[in-house]
Amino acid sequence: MKKVRTIQVGASIFEENDSVARANMQVLKERGVFCVNVMGSPGSGKTTLLERSVRALLDKGIRTAVIEGDINGSLDGERLAVLGIPVVQVNTGGACHMDANMVRKGMEMLGPDKMDILFIENVGNLVCPAEFRLGEDVSVIVSSVPEGEEKPLKYPLMFRISSLCILNKSDLLEFTGFKIERFREYLFESASGIDLILLSARTGEGMNGWMDFLARGMDKKKSPRIVVAGMGDRMKGDDGAGCEVVEMLKKERLDGNVSVIDAGNAIENYLGVISKMKPGRVIIIDAVDFGGRPGDARFLDAASLVENTSSTHTFSLPLIIEHIRRETGAECLILGIQPERISFSHEISLPARQGVSKAVGMIREIISKP
Ligand SMILES: Nc1nc2c(ncn2[C@@H]2O[C@H](COP(=O)(O)OP(=O)(O)OP(=O)(O)O)[C@@H](O)[C@H]2O)c(=O)[nH]1
């Protein structure tokens, strides 16, 4: 019987897109540009918000540029270009979202123009733009009062992947019967960690909160890079726990200044890569027998680690830490997960899996702190 061969078209499209998005992110990082992906339904007020924002930021001496995405035409691009900032209008030719390649081309057209913030106005749509990373530091969803309260429930992904929801057209609240508490409830049900700002791009209400959000983002961009490296041998049961943590983190939308590396059982091969990133902080995650209960996860002091603590490694973790510290001056943390069993041809154990989830939460917390 012949084997059926399967092509995962969707997966490869997303992988290709993600790799271009990572390259965009790297270029923006090198240039110190904070990049904001602005999404929302057609007519929610994205361009109006950008017009007001660009003016307010210019008054503060902050330089902006915009890559404007529309299926057709250059109306929005022209509205922004009259403000005297660099604008590239991208026509997606029917596609209902921007992708990383479009942004790459847009960035090439903007050239070496000096800017502090790059706004990308995505195509008006509450579905497809959520699937495509562009290289942005943050995504912002602009919802608006006339759309009704239930949008976060009906289009949860868009809200879940966004750091901030701007509820625009607040000046229309009194005419529409819109229930702000109901919106809040639906929003946090779909996206528990999201921030919410009530704003009117027409009257300017709420602009201060939005400006603060942008200022915090710009500050964070300048803060030191964090490298998270998972290590271990996936063939040896719980020894692969560090790599599992990294695998989970890779699926999340992490901040632009966080890099995640799966170093497998050869972290010594990644020392050059880590040094090149000039990190301010390096977190190494590994299965370590520190005498805890299987599945415990805790930060460990490098000095207290005995050589080959987790027995399977052919090198000394304290020496690796010492090398990274010397080469980069970075603060080094070791996040240990207590294994239940480290042996060939065993799956990762249930307690170690729980340790992986705990470790992911601990990393998230560290990353989110300024
Ligand atoms: N009342 C009110 N109207 C607004 C506000 N913001 C935008 N509008 C109006 O909403 C309409 C759509 O605004 P745009 O800024 O073009 O919306 P958009 O999200 O960029 O639309 P697309 O690019 O087509 O997806 C325009 O008539 C704006 O004047 C607001 O805060 N209050």
Ligand SMILES: [Mg+2]
């Ligand atoms: Mg627009």
